Amino acid sequence: MARFHTLPVVAVDRLTDDSVALTLTVPPELREEYRHTPGQHLALRRKVDGIEIRRTYSICSPAPDGDGPSTLRVGVRLVDGGAFSTYALKEIGVGDELEVMAPAGRFTLEPAPGLYAAVVGGSGITPVLSIMSTLLAREPQARFCLIRSDRTAASTMFLEEVADLKDRYPDRFQLVTVLSREEQQAGLPSGRLDQERLRGLLPALLPVDAVAGWFLCGPYGLVEEAERALRGLGVPRARVHEEIFHVDSAAPAPGSAATAPAHSTVTARLDGRGGTWPVRDGESLLETVLRNRPDAPYACKGGVCGTCRAFLVTGEVRMDRNFALEREETEAGYVLACQSHPVTEKVELDFDR
Structure with missing residues (x-):
């Protein structure tokens, strides 16, 4: 899960004064991995002064037939102070390479009458x-x-x-x-x-x-x-x-006033392997898992993109914000790991479901 590959930029199209479309080439051996459903997004990452930055951008090109996409196109709009969007608009050029995660997201539509x-x-x-x-x-x-x-x-x-x-x-x-x-x-x-x-x-x-x-x-x-x-x-x-x-920082966020236990652990299953680790004070469950499994999936860490969605197998959590999961998903037991904090001493998550 959360595999990144380096893809070259083959076109940079200026859409407006504050937005661009980036077209990436997908080599034949990766086309099946980058096959996408209409509406999905890509997570892009880069390092700035040793700090990893990830952002998600939706794919605007049609979903492919056949063997998967030979190119992928995403739209990027400048965000005030945005570390990645500023880089995209001012620095990225044809021939540059970007680290790109496989497509994700559930804001999709399979074509039907x-x-x-x-x-x-x-x-x-x-x-x-x-x-x-x-x-x-x-x-x-x-x-x-x-x-x-x-x-x-x-x-x-x-x-x-x-x-x-x-x-x-x-x-x-x-x-x-x-x-x-x-x-x-x-x-x-x-x-x-x-x-x-x-x-x-x-x-x-x-x-x-x-x-x-x-x-x-x-x-x-x-x-x-x-x-x-x-x-x-x-x-x-x-x-x-x-x-x-x-999402404005002052936007209302769903959640519970329940407090975290003094000591808690999270057990996480990811890509077929599991582990159990103590949760540090104030940490989200995603932060705990990332300390031990850097390959855990995430992008925005703001409760918006849904990349870190996981199934809550046992235990209880408090989600600070949720702007990604629909009601049916939360009722089925899914949570956003980046926004979840333990309410019980033991919590178990499954990222593979």
């Missing part, structure tokens, strides 16, 4: 671009409605790629664009897509009850507002899929 829709904001278009392009190409009985929100036209990522889908599938792809800080000559008025606005807008655009799957992706606030709007419109929770790209 039906009507699908997405509400995205900013760089949230990235995984949905892969989902849409794969679905429309492979499934002639599928339709897709994209509602996207951006600050201005100039800040809109993958503008040409989305326009190309509209030209290629005019009868099966519906595009609705809202700009929050700029008026459009045609289309919807500017402003935020909040719960109230979406509850009025969505039924006017498409038959909400007929949508087989809703995909919400982008900043925390937009995803929460869209989820509440869909709930108010009676959409079953099982049809709603969410992926959050940016």
